[in-house]
Amino acid sequence: MAHTDSGMELHDRFAIPGVLRIGAGNGELPCITVTAEPASAEIYLHGAHVTHFQPRGSTPLLFMSKSSQFAPGKPIRGGIPLIFPWFGARASDKTSPAHGFARLMPWDIESADLRADGSVRVVLTLASDDATLAQWPHAFSLRLIVIVASFLDITLEIRNRSAQEMQFEEAMHTYLKVGNIRQTTVEGLADVELVDKVAAGERRKESSEPIRFLGETDRVYLHTTSATTVRDVANSRLITVEKEGSDATVVWNPWIAKAKAMADFGDEEWPDMLCIESANALDCVVTLAPSATHRMRAKISVAPL
Numbered sequence: 175m176a177h178t179d180s181g182m183e184l185h186d187r188f189a190i191p192g193v194l195r196i197g198a199g200n201g202e203l204p205c206i207t208v209t210a211e212p213a214s215a216e217i218y219l220h221g222a223h224v225t226h227f228q229p230r231g232s233t234p235l236l237f238m239s240k241s242s243q244f245a246p247g248k249p250i251r252g253g254i255p256l257i258f259p260w261f262g263a264r265a266s267d268k269t270s271p272a273h274g275f276a277r278l279m280p281w282d283i284e285s286a287d288l289r290a291d292g293s294v295r296v297v298l299t300l301a302s303d304d305a306t307l308a309q310w311p312h313a314f315s316l317r318l319i320v321i322v323a324s325f326l327d328i329t330l331e332i333r334n335r336s337a338q339e340m341q342f343e344e345a346m347h348t349y350l351k352v353g354n355i356r357q358t359t360v361e362g363l364a365d366v367e368l369v370d371k372v373a374a375g376e377r378r379k380e381s382s383e384p385i386r387f388l389g390e391t392d393r394v395y396l397h398t399t400s401a402t403t404v405r406d407v408a409n410s411r412l413i414t415v416e417k418e419g420s421d422a423t424v425v426w427n428p429w430i431a432k433a434k435a436m437a438d439f440g441d442e443e444w445p446d447m448l449c450i451e452s453a454n455a456l457d458c459v460v461t462l463a464p465s466a467t468h469r470m471r472a473k474i475s476v477a478p479l
């Protein structure tokens with residue numbers, strides 16, 4: 175299996191001179207560094223985790239915590255954690271890792287290509303094994319297709335390799351870097367039904383106004399396929415998250431107390447980030463027939479305000 179290869183062996187197999195290299199990143203974890211004509215990016219094989227994306231001539235789009243761990247079996251804080259096969263705490267077993275195991279596992283590289291338009295396409299894979307089957311009784315294979323263009327285009331493919339239907343939740347838990355959360359607003363979720371995790375799971379409808387942030391925010395918006403736009407006023411930019419195959423959107427900022435309570439998140443970092451997660455979670459769980467494949471895709475782009 176490729177995930178037993180060292181960064182150097184992977185580099186020899188997949189490097190693209192001047193554009194893509196593979197080496198040891200933080201915590202010595204294997205990391206793909208892309209320096210393409212339209213953008214730069216970094217992808218850790220641990221969790222197939224995009225930790226950096228920056229269009230040329232622009233500033234970084236993704237927030238990364240300075241307190242993040244980079245260690246086998248631990249989640250990375252920031253970038254784009256991939257959530258699968260359950261979202262948040264597992265309802266049937268609180269001792270299972272929050273947000274599933276996909277973000278905690280080493281993925282393999284399937285391919286890395288420079289395309290005619292200068293963008294780079296990287297495909298990573300993860301398959302069920304004895305360790306995942308011990309936690310979740312379904313055989314599966316995952317592919318993550320990352321396109322580093324002037325925008326970031328990510329597709330998570332999930333194939334059911336078992337003989338039974340399988341039900342799962344998933345998310346691209348995207349940490350956007352914002353200049354100041356207090357000056358940030360979100361559009362695209364007007365009038366949508368939501369589950370408010372800060373209010374003990376209360377269900378209500380979002381207002382028709384842009385969303386503003388005045389305290390801890392942890393909401394799962396249900397049955398929405400709309401694009402979301404983030405007005406990052408302090409950075410004079412508009413970030414757009416378009417999506418396909420995703421019926422839920424999660425909006426999260428921990429604010430002061432929760433930031434302090436998280437060991438792998440700086441006490442003062444909460445004003446600098448906002449999670450907009452393309453997801454299928456809670457009422458929007460996915461049921462997949464044997465041999466069927468589900469695809470969820472997000473395209474994240476930035477424009478001046």
Ligand code: BG6
Pocket residue numbers: 249262272273347371392393424426451
């Ligand atoms: C969000 C959840 O998606 O992720 C929050 O809605 C949670 O409830 C947050 O706190 C971070 O989760 P974790 O496991 O990465 O600390």
